[in-house]
Amino acid sequence: MTAGSQVVSSEARPASGPVAVSRSPHASLRPLRLGEVQITGGLWGDRQRLNREVLLPGAARHLEAAGNFDNLRAAAGHGSAPFRGPVFMDSDVYKWLEALGWELGRDDGEGLVRLADDAISLVAEAQDRDGYLNSYYQVAQPAARWSNLAHDHELYCAGHLIQAAVAHARGRGDERLLHVARRFADHIERVFIGSDRPGTPGHPEIEMALVELFRESEERRYLELAGYFVDQRGHRLLGPGHFGASYFQDEIPVREATTVRGHAVRALYLAAGVTDIYLETGETDLLAAIEAQWRDMTAAKLYLTGGLGAHHQDEAFGDPFELPPDRCYGETCAAIASVMWNWRMLLATGKARYADLLERTLYNGFLAGVALDGSGFSYVNPLQVREQHHDPVERGARRQAWYDVACCPPNVMRLLASLQHYLISTDGEGVQVHQYAPARVACGVADGRRVAFEMLTEYPWQGSVTLQIEEAPSERWTLSLRIPEWAGDASVVVNGEPVQVDPGAGYTRVARVWRAGDLVELDLPMPARLTEPHPRIDAVRGCVAIERGPLVYCTEKIDQPAQVGIDDLGIDPSAPLRADRVQQPLHGAIAVKAEGVQAPAGSWPRSGPYGDYRPAGAASELERVELTAIPYALWGNRGDGAMRVWIPIRS
Amino acid sequence: MTAGSQVVSSEARPASGPVAVSRSPHASLRPLRLGEVQITGGLWGDRQRLNREVLLPGAARHLEAAGNFDNLRAAAGHGSAPFRGPVFMDSDVYKWLEALGWELGRDDGEGLVRLADDAISLVAEAQDRDGYLNSYYQVAQPAARWSNLAHDHELYCAGHLIQAAVAHARGRGDERLLHVARRFADHIERVFIGSDRPGTPGHPEIEMALVELFRESEERRYLELAGYFVDQRGHRLLGPGHFGASYFQDEIPVREATTVRGHAVRALYLAAGVTDIYLETGETDLLAAIEAQWRDMTAAKLYLTGGLGAHHQDEAFGDPFELPPDRCYGETCAAIASVMWNWRMLLATGKARYADLLERTLYNGFLAGVALDGSGFSYVNPLQVREQHHDPVERGARRQAWYDVACCPPNVMRLLASLQHYLISTDGEGVQVHQYAPARVACGVADGRRVAFEMLTEYPWQGSVTLQIEEAPSERWTLSLRIPEWAGDASVVVNGEPVQVDPGAGYTRVARVWRAGDLVELDLPMPARLTEPHPRIDAVRGCVAIERGPLVYCTEKIDQPAQVGIDDLGIDPSAPLRADRVQQPLHGAIAVKAEGVQAPAGSWPRSGPYGDYRPAGAASELERVELTAIPYALWGNRGDGAMRVWIPIRS
Secondary structure: OOOOOOOOOOOOOOOEOOOOOOOOOOOOOEEOEOOOEEEOOHHHHHHHHHHHHHHHHHHHHHHHHHOHHHHHHHHOOOOOOOOOOOOOHHHHHHHHHHHHHHHHHHOOOHHHHHHHHHHHHHHHHHOOOOOOOOHHHHHHOOOOOOOOOOOOOHHHHHHHHHHHHHHHHHHHOOOHHHHHHHHHHHHHHHHHOOOOOOOOOOOOOHHHHHHHHHHHHOOHHHHHHHHHHHHHOOOOOOOOOOOOHHHHOOOOOHHHOOOOOOEHHHHHHHHHHHHHHHHHHOOHHHHHHHHHHHHHHHHHOEOOOOOEOOOOOOOEOOOOOOOOOOOOOOOHHHHHHHHHHHHHHHHHHOOHHHHHHHHHHHHHHHHHHEOOOOOOEOOOOOOEEOOOOOOOOOHHHOOEOOOOOOOHHHHHHHHHHOHHHHOEEEOOOEEEEOOOOOEEEEEEOHHHOEEEEEEEEOOOOOOEEEEEEEEOOOOOEEEEEEOOOOOOOOEEEEOOEEEOOOHHHOEEEEEEOOOOOOEEEEEOOOOOEEEEEOOOOHHHOOEEEEEEOOEEEEEEHHHOOOOOOHHHEEEOOOOOOEEEEOOOOOOOOEEEEEEEEEOOOOOOOOEOOEOOEEEOOOOOOOEEEEEEEEEHHHOOOOOOOOEEOEEEEOO | OOOOOOOOOOOOOOOEOOOOOOOOOOOOOEEOEOOOEEEOOHHHHHHHHHHHHHHHHHHHHHHHHHOHHHHHHHHOOOOOOOOOOOOOHHHHHHHHHHHHHHHHHHOOOHHHHHHHHHHHHHHHHHOOOOOOOOHHHHHHOOOOOOOOOOOOOHHHHHHHHHHHHHHHHHHHOOOHHHHHHHHHHHHHHHHHOOOOOOOOOOOOOHHHHHHHHHHHHOOHHHHHHHHHHHHHOOOOOOOOOOOOHHHHOOOOOHHHOOOOOOEHHHHHHHHHHHHHHHHHHOOHHHHHHHHHHHHHHHHHOEOOOOOEOOOOOOOEOOOOOOOOOOOOOOOHHHHHHHHHHHHHHHHHHOOHHHHHHHHHHHHHHHHHHEOOOOOOEOOOOOOEEOOOOOOOOOHHHOOEOOOOOOOHHHHHHHHHHOHHHHOEEEOOOEEEEOOOOOEEEEEEOHHHOEEEEEEEEOOOOOOEEEEEEEEOOOOEEEEEEEOOOOOOOOEEEEOOEEEOOOHHHOEEEEEEEOOOOOEEEEEOOOOOEEEEEOOOOHHHOOEEEEEEOOEEEEEEHHHOOOOOOHHHEEEOOOOOOEEEEOOOOOOOOEEEEEEEEEOOOOOOOOEOOEOOEEEOOOOOOOEEEEEEEEEHHHOOOOOOOOEEOEEEEOO
């Protein structure tokens, strides 16, 4: 019954990237194959280079120092060191390995190859003869496997192992890790399906992974195992835990749940996995449920940055409109999970709204999660830090080189390593450009016909994007360009001729017979603009945020005149905003200047002993000051200063 | 060396209540003796009756069901049941016993006497021969005593044992528990002082207790032991724990700390204990430090209700001005700790500000902590609950009959049982009335001269207070009446003659030769009023709160017209407020009516897919509605509905 020897070779099929949707008819769009798209520079090119040169080698050192590799060595029988770290230590290794798989698929490199090969050998050695593989249980609790699905993350770690294995199989054509992963998946199938054992993971993740394993192996039983875990969820099998069953999304069956709730990363990994199942099965109840959840999220639980999760305590979504900027959790992993979910929703439906939110999340909530120089990551991504702030409690919001719970850093790495796959898709009609970045594309469209083009842009700093067609079939096909939700006066010009743009349509579609040398010029004017929150978002009432293009801005203490305090700063919303390119160390970013006001020090009249309240109605004096805002993604790169996204309106 | 047999009899001295300051010259004011003041009715009379008839007997059943008594039985060698509950289970028994000690000092009662005596016998039986007493360690970890001062609460439980013992010695003249407590205190002295062992409790509490034990026993070494624990704090002996050393107030020596920070109950129990030490030693560095901490707290970390603690995660103070109404922790225990600290500060300094904050806390943050009918307690006391709210995470904000961590219920009981002691004090010159309630007072003033008076009032519903002098010495003495910080146009009339009132002075002092039959009429007009927050309190920007007299008001869903949603409700601050007495079940409380506005359903224009943000500057339509506010202390007694204290300004 063990399937360990039945490794399926993928050589017959062209290599894929992440979310390699099968020939299923339920995907509206399809991702490009491996190598069909490359990011050639710009902001994301820079981040991918940083990932390769700094983050990935650095992570190997952190995984060694923190004990992740030692745990696997102990599981493999080398030495008798006690298990170190939280129960999900293996998953950090797997996420990093996944990043290496995609990275080596983009570009070979001896150092990274050796790191990957050593780790793969270690993982293979650690696997038990029956296929089981989890160093925490193997080392610390050998008799207790599968005894605590709610909290002990065995299935979560297995999911990350499978995703890493799929990345190495697709990225490098190396199936050693896939062999290990399939043996473990087969073991899990025997434990649950084979023994009719009820159970669902406390932390979703394996659902996405098993669907990918199905795509890679073409073995439908992996898809069915993913479906089993989804079906089992929502029946309170996991118990109430400390925060109630909704923390695990286990209080309502998946098909009946219309809201996002509980632990944000759990909720979004689950949603992404469910979308993957829909992509392969076309079950409309699943799509209806996750579409409702997406609407709930974006109507009332989404930070302007794309950040998700309002509570520190349980790393969870708050009540609708409970979106405090200071106590925002906005875990970097939740932003990554949102990118993964939105990409799958985009593939399923072809609707621009998912690409819009993917963009907002990438450029803000995600990008803020890694330091410009790669020296640290943030775990928590608040929209406000006060001048007098308390380090220990907020330590997750300060970039650190590594964390005791190190889920975010290798998660950043696997998304950066595969980021080019989230830009562009194809369908039977043509090519869809969802995200704008300097890139080279050479891909098949319908019936194996091939197109190639180069995308040139200074996005996100400037909104002009040029596409140079380099190769095109003689038949007509459609080039679709996303007009972002924030863009008011977009224009598209093809070989000098304007094309009609409907800003509400999501995509501007140009169907024609394209020829090499054709030139498409998209212009997305990026005046700085002010955005206001829904009046129910109590925590930022009376404030506006500055945005420009896809970027959310923030005021950081270091950029203001010395006498200006971030905590007392207001903005006159009637005064003009002015964009202004800044120098190093902010990489030529565009700052925005605005007319600010602030109350002079000591102007709050104290009534009685309580300095924080007074009878209503007294007037405050205000002084005019210039206010400088920088992209939120770049905050915290010049020390540990105060910051705020939402600025009180005063005039 | 054991002092177990050296029980000091207190018969020579008149019986005292809590905080029985010694003859120390460092107390500006002195509390009344046991029996010198009685609450005769009104709101607090009603709460004291509820405590006696409902809460105290009910707690005995909960302590039995939760295993608190069984843990002590196991420690006493009866049965072999495993330890149940958190490590500090004993402290719940002790707080309840303390309440019984004060309660039985006010009024005998066979049922309560039997409950108390049974529990005291059990505690005495559980004590080890060497004086040690902590059922968690005795039952679950006998070899590990004192091994985890940071988290295992042995000294905290010892403190509550001592406080209970003092209450029974003072309240009932029953020294059996004092004998147990002194044996344990002597044991602790040997462990720490006797062996030069560094250490300080992870949760302060024993400091207050040891000072009271010093007062009761007149043994200075208990005061010194309290001082030892205070001196040892602030040197990071407790380690960083999960939230950093400041969680335990252990990152800065006590005399150098000028802010309140970390776990709120820990911070305030420590501050109260330090104030107790100051009261006995007069060390000015201690007073300066806690005065600075009090200023920091009231300038930037105090909820309008007197609630304290802005974080759920670590039950801690937030950064300055981080005061979210929805995620307010405002633990009932923190309000109680604040009452204890402010009372000690008042005794130390005689300054009205401490009585002001004590009043604000009693009538709002504390009183909200127990249901009108005694059927439940709240642990968390937020200032806002949305219409769509999530039960599991907020479960601490819903009144429950008991809690797994049951610190708050018996804490409520011990404060209610001794509440009359917080109303009135004496000094060499006369009598100070700090809090207004129907009461009878018969106390000594300087040199044993005796005064008696009756206080008649419908406070807090009406602001007129009448004092009828019933007995007075022939010498001149001073009657001091606190003019609350909220009272604008207070007046005092003695026998029909107006007395000059300086509202900024804190107290109006009337020095004269008083005669039986003299009549003092204090009037504190209570127009409903609007209060605004400091502009730095981001979470309630653009809002006002309704207050009336000492009461903070809130809008509760159930009181509004059916079409009005709490989440969309605004207030026109220019329209008049109107007080209006309401019927059952709110005990004849005064409601306040105001002119409200709300946006009609569906009036928020959605821009793009994100319902929670839009380009700034669009206007919203508003409808006028009547808004009803009730005292915050009474919310949550008619179901589980939405509530808010801070109401957005719209007009």
